[in-house]
Amino acid sequence: MPSLECHEQDVEADAALLAAAATWCDRYTPLVAIDGRDGLLLDITGCAHLFGGETALLEDIETRLRLQGLQARSCAADTAGAAWAMTHYGKARQVAPGDSEPVLSLPLGSLRIDEETVSGLARVGLRTVGCIAYMPRAPLAARFGEALLERLDQALGREEEALSPRLPVAPLMSEKRFNEPIVHEDDIRRTILLLARNAVPLLEQRGLGARVLALKLFRTDGEVLSLTVHAANAMRAPERIRALFDERLAALADEFDAGFGFDLLRLDIIETDPFDAAQGDMLSRTAAGEGAGALIDRLGARLGPERVRAFAYADTHIPERRSGLIPVIRHRGGDPAPQPADGAATRPIFLLNRPEPLEVIAEVPDGPPIRFRWRKVPYAVLRSEGPERIACEWWRDGRGALTRDYFRIEDENGYRFWLFRHGLYERETARPRWFMHGLFA
């Protein structure tokens, strides 16, 4: 056929398109799951009234998808199984609640079972769902497997089917639709404040404050933008929420493209913490604590929460594993730093990211360095203390890992270093290497 246009199937692009459509369907309900390669399952329990009923909702979806260039067929029913069956094999847009008649007249393939079972059932003369719906179950299970009965029960509502949503479902949300899509950043900021104000009563009723918030902006052409902010402590003040999103918007600046405008903005409160009533009392709370917490939130909103960190500790002897930095918002505090045993400075102030190799002249087998060269600069050792032996963690590094003998070194100018010999001479290795690890005060 000369006029047939052929394109190679691009599975990834198709999947991405479906995922984008699924993200967009978030505007109707947060419970959206991808079904196979070309379908979406939406749980619209309790949402339909917001759009004027189920039929209106489905029409809205189909119209908007058509405007984005996607042809869609949809059906709403009591159960996921029935809806799937009607969409793929049936004609009706809606199945009335409790009515299983339309499903019964559909072919068996609509039960989401495999080809083999369908042809097996056809050989026995069973072609529609109605044929097997009221048959004795044990012989069916024995001949065609339990899966068949499971799918049947799911379609007819005898068994629950859980839908696993793609995106985390926020416990609380507040949204605003616009008949005229908004484009300007000022309008967006005003709307954020409005949404935050609307969300506050929800939080107050439950005695909660927000710690992680996401703002979802739905563009008219189907794109969805999502901004997330974190707070170190639970907060409820709408102005603070707006300020954090301001920082996040400022950080995005160039990449923020409003397209033809947003017609729906939704503020999701993803994580909450109990909100201490005493914290909410503006007078008794010190301005200092509020200031530092707000600063941390602002820095995290602009730079990213992983760039604002505090120290946390691990139970290990290996120096570079002993401590690390974790984001302040995830830091639960309470780790007491180790107290110095005798006040002597045995640990450096700066630890290099990786131990750096040195060329060293030292007495064998256990002696401290006499001279060494680090980063191409030679140093002469005046005083040294050590060795401090830190054994390897054989359970992590393997049994071949080498022991480290650490020395505190002072050179003739007074610079003080922390370096180690990697491996015991002749007991572990014939040529132990030396490394620089830290700098002292």
Place this chain on the structure above:
Amino acid sequence: MNILERSALEQLARNMPSLPGMATPFITPPPEDGARLGFGAADIDGHLGGGLMRGTLHEVRCAQTRGIGIATGLVLGLLARLERSDRRIVWVSDPAAEPEAGCLYPDGLVQLGFDPARLIVVTPKDMKDALWAGDQAAGCEGIAALVMHVRGNPGKLDLTATRRLMLRARESRVTVLILRQGGEGEPGAAATRWEVTPLPSLTHEAFREGIGRPTVMARLERNRSGRNGVWRLAFDPERKGFIHVPESSTAQEAPTADRLDLPAASGKRPDRPAEMGQVMAFERAS
């Protein structure tokens, strides 16, 4: 009233509990604990008029990268003396500084007498973000101090930027310290500018070959409210203060900051032969 009486009144104001039914305490407590952050050593504090002025900008630099530990020791030893230890200290790090110096090590900070839980470490991706973070922190009343750890003399941290930091610090009473890793002294808005070089440590009486208390030479290069000076200091973690080190206690004189005076450096350059006549005793390897 003299200093002693004023500080007694401040102490009283801090300790007086708020009366029931009133949201704010009866006497407004003084803005901060003293306007000056002293080293704890009489000479240097006397020269500075009590100590470093708080709520403004200061600079501490070390001439070479390897001295960053020494300079940080001085800075953190000073900051450990801030009395309101519930307030946090923000440390903003230039991303260029990390590959050379690595990361702060809390076990070592504890041994200096500084509580690492007070630190909020901000690691932005470039200098522009670092300056923004510094501005935000300098304007925040809830923190005690800000340390801007920069490598060398970055172009973005110019006179305008330092002036901005100083003005914000003045409004919010945050003490801002610029810590230059391997930097030159340059004109800026800092109230005082220091160069830190290490000195051989004090000799420990019991263990003469060992490393005693770390000693530094702090040279005040620029002082807006007085003259310059040089002091030899060592940090005493028990007292949480610095002490003056007399010259005879250290084993060797430290080299001066003027590089032309260093005689031995040329002899150690890699393309020159080593000095003649050095004898090394090696133990038999068997």
